[in-house]
Amino acid sequence: MKQTLQSANLGRLSFVQSEFFYGHEGKPYQKTMDNYVLLEMSVHHVDMIRFLLDSDIAQVTGKTWNTPGSGYAGDPHVHAVYQTESGVNVFYLGSLLAKGAATPWEGAWRFQFEGGAVHLDDLGDGYGVYIADGRTKSRIGFQAQELEGIHGVLAEFAASIREQREPKISGADNMRTLAALLATAESSKQGKAIRLIPEG
Numbered sequence: 001m002k003q004t005l006q007s008a009n010l011g012r013l014s015f016v017q018s019e020f021f022y023g024h025e026g027k028p029y030q031k032t033m034d035n036y037v038l039l040e041m042s043v044h045h046v047d048m049i050r051f052l053l054d055s056d057i058a059q060v061t062g063k064t065w066n067t068p069g070s071g072y073a074g075d076p077h078v079h080a081v082y083q084t085e086s087g088v089n090v091f092y093l094g095s096l097l098a099k100g101a102a103t104p105w106e107g108a109w110r111f112q113f114e115g116g117a118v119h120l121d122d123l124g125d126g127y128g129v130y131i132a133d134g135r136t137k138s139r140i141g142f143q144a145q146e147l148e149g150i151h152g153v154l155a156e157f158a159a160s161i162r163e164q165r166e167p168k169i170s171g172a173d174n175m176r177t178l179a180a181l182l183a184t185a186e187s188s189k190q191g192k193a194i195r196l197i198p199e200g
Helices: 002-007 028-032 036-053 149-162 173-191
Strands: 013-021 056-066 075-083 088-093 107-111 118-121 125-131 137-140
Touching: 013 036, 013 056, 028 036, 036 056, 036 075, 036 088, 036 173, 056 173, 075 173
Parallel strands: 013 088
Antiparallel strands: 013 107, 056 075, 075 088, 107 118, 118 125, 125 137
């Protein structure tokens, strides 16, 4: 996905839309926790925003809410606008209490450029990465990495120890994702935008 975004040649990126819907029967600890959808699911999508755009979240305007009788103490629904440090707005809508058609865990994404869009979705040929320019659409073939999932994460961590460097996935970096999530919850409570990175 990131390689496609970097090579799409569709002009300036205008905005990003991301959606995640799933009817999740939560575990007992999930039903009692605060910020349920943010800390259990949106954390991965905000990580994806930061990774795919190579930019931190500068400001967030968010709203989280619950459904009467849901059985959850914390909110299972979230809608947020994440303004990245690069100036691109990401419009995010997620729910762990959405009955009906579910999205994959990665969600459905649209990266809207001046000359077309890059999608992570099912546009007719299965879930995957697509480029669409208004006249044509094409699915991008997946190139598997040598090590995927947890094996890739552990291999990178071991390599960072051997090479005495910061790992690509680090706790220090993930604190920026956590800050954006907590700011989303705070924005919902206060009813206003929360700034994470000072302007200027």
